[in-house]
Amino acid sequence: MSAIIDVHHLSKQFKEINAVNDLSFTVNEGDVYGFLGQNGAGKSTTIRMLLTLVKPTRGSIRIFGKDLFTHRTQILRQVGAVIEKPDLYKYLSAYDNLALFAKMSGIDPTRSLLLNQLKVVGLEDRAYSKVKTFSQGMKQRLGIAVALVHDPKLIILDEPTNGLDPQGIADMRNLILKLSREMGKTILVSSHLLSEVELIASRMLIIHKGKKMVEGNVAELLDPSKSLVQIETAHNADARKKLEHSKWNGLLLPGTKNIQLKMNKEDVPDLIADLVGMEIKLLSVNPTHSLEDYFLSLTTQPGHVEAFAD
Amino acid sequence: MWKLLQIELYKIFRKPRTYIAFGAIAAFILLIQLALLANGKDYLQFGLGFLDDSFEIPYDKINNGYWICFLVLNLLLIHVPILVALVAGDIVSGEANMGTLRLLVSKPISRTQLVLAKFFAAVTYVIALLAWMALFALVLSIVLFGTGDVVVAKSMEMHQIEKVDVLWRYFAAFGFAALALILVASLSLLLSVLSDNSIGPIVGTVCIIIVCTLISEMQIPLYDKYLRPYLFTTYMLGWKGFFYIAVDGDGQTIRGSVENMPAILKSIGVIVTYTLVFVTASVMVFRKKDILS
Numbered sequence: 001m002s003a004i005i006d007v008h009h010l011s012k013q014f015k016e017i018n019a020v021n022d023l024s025f026t027v028n029e030g031d032v033y034g035f036l037g038q039n040g041a042g043k044s045t046t047i048r049m050l051l052t053l054v055k056p057t058r059g060s061i062r063i064f065g066k067d068l069f070t071h072r073t074q075i076l077r078q079v080g081a082v083i084e085k086p087d088l089y090k091y092l093s094a095y096d097n098l099a100l101f102a103k104m105s106g107i108d109p110t111r112s113l114l115l116n117q118l119k120v121v122g123l124e125d126r127a128y129s130k131v132k133t134f135s136q137g138m139k140q141r142l143g144i145a146v147a148l149v150h151d152p153k154l155i156i157l158d159e160p161t162n163g164l165d166p167q168g169i170a171d172m173r174n175l176i177l178k179l180s181r182e183m184g185k186t187i188l189v190s191s192h193l194l195s196e197v198e199l200i201a202s203r204m205l206i207i208h209k210g211k212k213m214v215e216g217n218v219a220e221l222l223d224p225s226k227s228l229v230q231i232e233t234a235h236n237a238d239a240r241k242k243l244e245h246s247k248w249n250g251l252l253l254p255g256t257k258n259i260q261l262k263m264n265k266e267d268v269p270d271l272i273a274d275l276v277g278m279e280i281k282l283l284s285v286n287p288t289h290s291l292e293d294y295f296l297s298l299t300t301q302p303g304h305v306e307a308f309a310d
Numbered sequence: 311m312w313k314l315l316q317i318e319l320y321k322i323f324r325k326p327r328t329y330i331a332f333g334a335i336a337a338f339i340l341l342i343q344l345a346l347l348a349n350g351k352d353y354l355q356f357g358l359g360f361l362d363d364s365f366e367i368p369y370d371k372i373n374n375g376y377w378i379c380f381l382v383l384n385l386l387l388i389h390v391p392i393l394v395a396l397v398a399g400d401i402v403s404g405e406a407n408m409g410t411l412r413l414l415v416s417k418p419i420s421r422t423q424l425v426l427a428k429f430f431a432a433v434t435y436v437i438a439l440l441a442w443m444a445l446f447a448l449v450l451s452i453v454l455f456g457t458g459d460v461v462v463a464k465s466m467e468m469h470q471i472e473k474v475d476v477l478w479r480y481f482a483a484f485g486f487a488a489l490a491l492i493l494v495a496s497l498s499l500l501l502s503v504l505s506d507n508s509i510g511p512i513v514g515t516v517c518i519i520i521v522c523t524l525i526s527e528m529q530i531p532l533y534d535k536y537l538r539p540y541l542f543t544t545y546m547l548g549w550k551g552f553f554y555i556a557v558d559g560d561g562q563t564i565r566g567s568v569e570n571m572p573a574i575l576k577s578i579g580v581i582v583t584y585t586l587v588f589v590t591a592s593v594m595v596f597r598k599k600d601i602l603s
Contacts, residue, residue: 014600051416053601076418083416087409091325100317104417146413 002029002065004154004186005050010059012045012210019045021210023059027188027203032180034201034218035190042210043190044084047158050188051081063154077106080152082160086143090132094123094142097131098149105150114149121145121175137168144175155179157189161196169196176200198222214253214262221262227287229268231259234281242278311423318431322397328435331393332442339382339446343454346378350455374458375451376476380553382447387487387549391494391519393439398432398498399511402596406506406603415601425503425596429589432495440488448480462553469555475565479552486549486578493542493581494519496588503592506603519543542584548577 005027012020020042027033037043048054050061052072061068063075088097095114102109118124121141131139140160147155157176161169177200179185191197197204198218206213214221233239240259243252248271251261263271268287275282322328346353350373402425405411414424460476462469471479494515501511522543525533538544551574556567568574 048412048601051412053412053415055598055600073418073420076416079416081413081416083412085409087413089321089324089410090408092321096324100320101413101417103313103317104414104419106418 003027003062004029004031004064005033005188006062006065007046007050008060008062010046010049010061011057012042012049012054013057018210020049020056023207023210023212025205025212025215027186029186030180030184031186031188031203032176032201033186033188034197034204035188035207036192036194036197036204037190037207038192041192041207043192043207044158045210046207047081047083047156047188047190050156051079051083052076053083077150078153079156080105080147080150080154081156081158082140082143082147083156083158085162086139086146088131088139088142088146091130093128093130094118094134094145095127097142098145101146102149105152107150109149117145117149118142120148122171136163137165140164140168140172144172148179153186155185155187157187159190159192161191161193173200212254226262227265228253229261229263229271229285229287231261231275231285232283233259233275234283239275239278239280242280246274246278248274311427314419314423314427315430315434318401318427319434322401322431322435327400328397331390331396331439334393335386335390335439335443336446338386339443339450342382342385343378343451346373346381347454371458372461373455374460375448375453375455376457376460376473376480378451378455379448379480380460380462382443382451383483383487383549386443386447387490387547388523390439390443390487390491392516394432394436394491394494395498395512395515395519397435398495399502399515400508401428401432401499402502403505403511404502404508406601407508409603411603412601421597422593425499425593426589429496429499429592432499433492436491436495437488440484440491444480444484460553462555464554469553470563471553471555472563472565475555478566482552483549486552486574489578489581489585490546490549493546493585493588496585496592500588500592500595503596503599542580545577545580548574548581551577 003026005025007023007025010020010023011018023042023046035043035046045054049056050063050068052068055069064078066075068075089100092100095118098114098117099109102114115124115127118127121144123138123141123145126134126138131142134142140163144157144160147157160176161172164172173196176187176189180187180200189197189200201218203216204218204221205215220226231239236259240252243249243259243261248261248263251263253260253262261271265287268285272282272285275285354367354372402411405414415421457473457476459473460471462471497518498511498515501514502508505511505514522541523546525537526541526544551570552568554569555563556569557563
């Protein structure tokens with residue numbers, strides 16, 4: 001399976017803020033790739049770099065096997081995107097907006113193509129209504145139509161369900177699955193909700209404070225037989241170094257303060273034995289976390305507003 | 311590029327705000343024409359009455375379509391930059407404000423092409439605005455008042471330009487005015503590229519023009535020596551030069567002449583240079599800009 005997006009050591013610094021920090025990931029052809037992180041984790045900045053809206057401070061992005069910034073125009077012809085809110089020209093109709101962006105995407109659309117595209121997103125009855133009269137859900141659907149009108153191979157959706165009602169969220173989910181399964185599109189979809197990504201994505205990446213936390217196959221990552229095991233030692237940094245040079249290295253999750261491994265619960269006694277053998281002074285071994293707990297633990301780091309927590 | 315320009319023009323002319331300028335110009339000119347139809351002679355007597363003891367002034371002949379057009383240009387061209395800023399100042403920042411800029415920049419178009427398309431769209435708007443002004447100020451004035459010689463005051467002199475020698479001067483004046491307003495559009499474009507809201511570039515352009523015009527017109531020696539020669543506003547009213555006719559040794563005006571053509575050409579040179587600087591700066595800034603709106 002060929003890589004459609006290949007990101008290497010990507011960083012973006014805005015003055016003092018490291019919005020994205022040494023991020024690497026790969027999106028393969030046909031993937032619905034979930035890009036997960038809490039608000040402010042660096043998802044939108046990464047997506048903006050993928051669309052050349054923001055220039056990286058360091059690192060490289062290859063899309064369709066070509067360097068994004070060298071072959072920008074050629075690559076963007078095959079990319080469709082909805083970036084955060086689907087803001088469109090409010091004083092124009094849905095049809096006019098779609099025609100305008102289709103032309104900007106490099107195609108010369110026929111009337112029937114445009115009307116058909118509006119039909120796909122359920123806006124055929126409002127084709128000639130001005131966008132200023134649209135609800136948030138209708139704007140979101142029109143944004144999807146704009147992203148799809150030039151039949152791109154890669155679709156990037158930044159928080160596509162934001163502001164949608166439950167029916168709208170379900171419709172969006174079905175549309176993403178249809179685009180992937182029936183039309184063979186590669187889709188990168190960002191969200192701050194694990195439950196949402198879980199339903200549509202084949203692979204996913206969790207990002208926190210601009211850094212990659214975990215990446216992999218969704219089914220494997222959410223496998224209920226696997227647990228996240230959190231270890232507390234007298235000297236976590238030394239313990240991590242020792243584990244990195246042991247057979248447990250492949251199960252270690254990235255992080256600076258805590259030591260976490262994603263592993264089968266049955267292997268926990270072997271792990272403890274090895275830790276003792278490595279002369280690591282153990283304080284606790286806690287094998288109760290699921291990936292969802294792990295993700296939630298990220299969102300309740302210091303700085304999270306307790307008043308809004310469950 | 312042509313397709314991109316068409317799209318930009320489509321967006322400008324579908325926006326209701328665009329027509330404010332056309333409406334304001336039409337209303338202003340019609341009000342002047344109505345006033346001069348009713349009280350033209352009184353208005354001229356108010357301005358030239360002090361010469362009545364020395365000359366017999368043919369007020370009815372002076373109050374003709376050509377002269378009214380000259381009057382309108384004098385009154386209006388100082389204010390048209392505000393109307394130009396209304397559209398050109400919004401051309402990039404308005405998209406950032408609306409949230410459409412990120413969608414535009416993620417399309418397979420180079421940023422340079424995008425800024426240039428927007429600049430040429432603003433140029434087209436300026437030309438359309440001036441054509442509209444010419445239609446009302448010149449064509450409608452001729453229809454309502456007929457043609458005649460134009461009397462132009464310059465310092466303590468009065469220049470009389472024969473009727474047959476006037477029309478080309480208007481074409482030249484409108485051409486010059488177009489260049490001056492394109493300069494304003496390029497300044498607005500630069501401020502628009504630097505900002506993410508529409509109001510800043512519009513107000514910024516207007517403030518820069520007001521301050522620079524005041525400095526240009528104050529006639530303070532310090533400013534005249536060190537500031538005035540470098541301000542673009544000093545050169546923007548150079549269109550008047552086409553109505554300052556040369557005179558021969560007997561004090562007779564020379565048909566088809568212009569008193570100081572080198573000054574006009576210098577003004578054109580300065581205006582074009584400033585325009586190129588502003589447009590180049592706009593392209594450079596926009597190419598490097600992170601789109602965070």
